[in-house]
Amino acid sequence: MTFHYPNGKKYTPNITKANKNRSSFPAITHGKRGMTLEEDINESNKYYRATNQAIIHKKPTPIQVVSVDYPQRSSAKITEAYFKQPSTTDYNGIYRGKYIDFEAKETKNKTSIPLNNFHTHQVEHMQAVHEHGGISFLIVRFSTLQRTYLYDVTHFVPWFFQHQRKSIPLKAIESEGYLIPESYAPRLHYLQVVEDVYFHQ
Amino acid sequence: MTFHYPNGKKYTPNITKANKNRSSFPAITHGKRGMTLEEDINESNKYYRATNQAIIHKKPTPIQVVSVDYPQRSSAKITEAYFKQPSTTDYNGIYRGKYIDFEAKETKNKTSIPLNNFHTHQVEHMQAVHEHGGISFLIVRFSTLQRTYLYDVTHFVPWFFQHQRKSIPLKAIESEGYLIPESYAPRLHYLQVVEDVYFHQ
Numbered sequence A, B: 001m002t003f004h005y006p007n008g009k010k011y012t013p014n015i016t017k018a019n020k021n022r023s024s025f026p027a028i029t030h031g032k033r034g035m036t037l038e039e040d041i042n043e044s045n046k047y048y049r050a051t052n053q054a055i056i057h058k059k060p061t062p063i064q065v066v067s068v069d070y071p072q073r074s075s076a077k078i079t080e081a082y083f084k085q086p087s088t089t090d091y092n093g094i095y096r097g098k099y100i101d102f103e104a105k106e107t108k109n110k111t112s113i114p115l116n117n118f119h120t121h122q123v124e125h126m127q128a129v130h131e132h133g134g135i136s137f138l139i140v141r142f143s144t145l146q147r148t149y150l151y152d153v154t155h156f157v158p159w160f161f162q163h164q165r166k167s168i169p170l171k172a173i174e175s176e177g178y179l180i181p182e183s184y185a186p187r188l189h190y191l192q193v194v195e196d197v198y199f200h201q
Helices: A037-050 A120-131 A153-161 A170-176 A190-199 B017-021 B037-050 B120-131 B153-161 B170-176 B190-199
Strands: A054-058 A063-072 A075-083 A091-095 A098-107 A112-114 A135-142 A147-152 A167-169 B054-058 B063-069 B077-083 B091-095 B098-107 B112-114 B135-142 B147-152 B167-169
Touching (some): A037 A054, A037 A135, A037 A190, A054 B120, A063 B063, A063 B077, A075 B063, A091 B091, A091 B098, A098 A112, A098 A120, A098 B091, A098 B098, A112 A170, A120 A135, A120 B054, A135 A153, A135 A190, A147 A190, A153 A170, B037 B054, B037 B091, B098 B112, B098 B120, B112 B170, B120 B153, B135 B153, B135 B190, B147 B170, B147 B190, B153 B170, B167 B170
Parallel strands (some): A098 A135, B098 B135
Antiparallel strands (some): A054 A091, A075 B077, A091 A098, A112 A167, A135 A147, B054 B091, B091 B098, B135 B147
């Protein structure tokens, strides 16, 4: 299962106009490919599950429910609720028997990813997962550059807790992280990087 | 790490009236201890995290947000939303390097747990986790009997997909499952059973 990194060359999938217009392709909102990082990861996870490679899901957004109406016996309508700050990461699951746990962020910035995208609880959670023998990392997309990286928790944590910086420079992520290959399916083949980095080194 | 099952004797915490009325103590709704299964598991998970034994969280309830108001710049108020059916289980995380994934249900029934408490997607998810090398099980509480069991996915799945039954008899859970010891902290020591069943057999 060796893999050749594209050395900056990106595979451009041959999407026909018909495909582009399929209802499963939402409107273009971010970058040239038209998909947010979350959409790309969700589609990739679907592909991984369908091909039985991994069981990884996005966790639901935590919401504090305050009021619920019951207009019909069988249905409940929430009429007042608030978004809560997540205490863990957005994604977790299992790959080749190992616990996988990661957070995904994208930035339009071209030279760094601001650290105020992350919360202390999230970073502490990732560190704890690592200490318990799990695989934990960031997926960082520089959407303007159209590049997405996997960045291991052991590199990430010092930026958050020790360095006196407000952002992680792209240069650090380029040198310590791994470019994630993109294709038609899976859109973002981050498990290929996980395979290379955590299972073959 | 041996553990002595309480042989039916339950520890009753000394909850004063003041404590009972604290806002963090919800009204008594289930059993003599006054805690729902979910509360017991959440407290146990907090204890496991605080003592660095495991990193296990309840996933947020999936909610479909329809309308959001922004009364202030910084706050978002959800004014219309609906509960969605979960596609996975309620709890997952890592224990001793292994992926843990489980669903918890309680019933007032004294002789069986109805299978309509579970959804096909959940059971398929548990089966898939098992096939990928993770540890997956049910935690079933018979609240009237004040007994809580761990029941492995390999016993559970046939009841759901193969047997022509609408419930799993308590007798089956008694003989194939494991009684979970209860104490003050952790309230529900299910990881002790996990340790015995999955790491020492």
